[in-house]
Amino acid sequence: MSAPVHEEPTSFAFDAESEARIATIIRRYPEGKQASAVIPLLYVVQKQMGRQTGSAWVPRVAMDVVAERLAMPPIRVYEVATFYFMFNTRPIGRFHLQVCGTTPCWLRGSDEVLRACKDAGALKGYGDTSADGLFTLTEMECMGACVNAPMIAVDDDYYEDLDYESTVKLIEALKRGERPAPGSARGRRSSEAEGGATSLTEAGQG
Ligand code: FES
Numbered sequence: 001m002s003a004p005v006h007e008e009p010t011s012f013a014f015d016a017e018s019e020a021r022i023a024t025i026i027r028r029y030p031e032g033k034q035a036s037a038v039i040p041l042l043y044v045v046q047k048q049m050g051r052q053t054g055s056a057w058v059p060r061v062a063m064d065v066v067a068e069r070l071a072m073p074p075i076r077v078y079e080v081a082t083f084y085f086m087f088n089t090r091p092i093g094r095f096h097l098q099v100c101g102t103t104p105c106w107l108r109g110s111d112e113v114l115r116a117c118k119d120a121g122a123l124k125g126y127g128d129t130s131a132d133g134l135f136t137l138t139e140m141e142c143m144g145a146c147v148n149a150p151m152i153a154v155d156d157d158y159y160e161d162l163d164y165e166s167t168v169k170l171i172e173a174l175k176r177g178e179r180p181a182p183g184s185a186r187g188r189r190s191s192e193a194e195g196g197a198t199s200l201t202e203a204g205q206g
Contacts, residue, residue: 004055004091004133012062018048022069034070038080041066042087054133056096056155057088085140093129093136095174097121098153101139104146109163113150116167120175134175147191148184157182 014022025040042058045066050056063081067074081087088096097117101110117123121135129136145151148160152167159170159182166185173180188194 004093004129006090009059009061012045012059012065014044014065015048015052017051018044035072035076038066038070038072038077039084041070042077042081046087050155053091054094055091057091060089093134095135096138096153096155097123097135097171098138098140098143099126100141100143100145100149100151100153102142102146104142105150108149110150112164113152113162113167116162116164117152117171120168120171135171148188160184161186161188 021044022037022041025037025044026034029036042063045058045062046056049058049062058081060078063077064074066072067077070077082089099110099114099117101114105113117135117137118125121137122130122132123135123137126137126139140153143151143153143158145158145160148158150162151158151160152162153159154170154174157179159167159180161184162170163185170180170185183190186194189196
């Protein structure tokens with residue numbers, strides 16, 4: 001695999017897995033309000049591209065397919081796809097390393113996490129994709145997991161309580177084709193205190 005080249009495909013069609021997902025999504029909205037499904041459908045596109053090409057992104061032609069499906073003017077779909085950071089409008093590496101650099105993560109060592117991503121992923125900095133096409137590095141604002149800072153998201157999975165060593169270990173595992181379990185690198189359960197819960201420890205409390 002090599003670094004992805006930005007070539008817009010000339011066509012896009014939902015596959016069977018996506019169609020099944022879309023049928024469930026569309027049912028959530030009342031008749032005439034299907035345009036509200038634009039975000040989940042763009043997400044379905046991105047997932048399908050990841051499955052089919054190894055690069056999870058949303059090509060322009062797929063935005064047109066979403067617009068047609070939801071009976072929306074294409075420009076309204078483009079506006080959504082380019083506004084939200086979670087949609088990649090250019091090809092990315094197989095794994096999207098999204099490093100949180102906001103204050104709580106920064107105070108807890110996100111600079112070291114970033115350094116580990118660069119070292120282990122052979123990345124020059126934010127916005128870079130490794131020459132082997134495996135990793136794309138993006139700086140994110142708070143992803144809502146500050147209590148387990150510092151953290152990164154790899155695609156949709158959160159890896160938390162990281163430091164330089166544990167981040168390198170994670171990236172090396174991804175290179176080997178493994179997918180470590182998301183969550184705390186120090187073994188905390190959700191956001192419990194280290195060493196376990198300190199309150200509400202008995203059934204029936206609270
Ligand atoms: S500051 Fe990093 S998850 Fe909130």
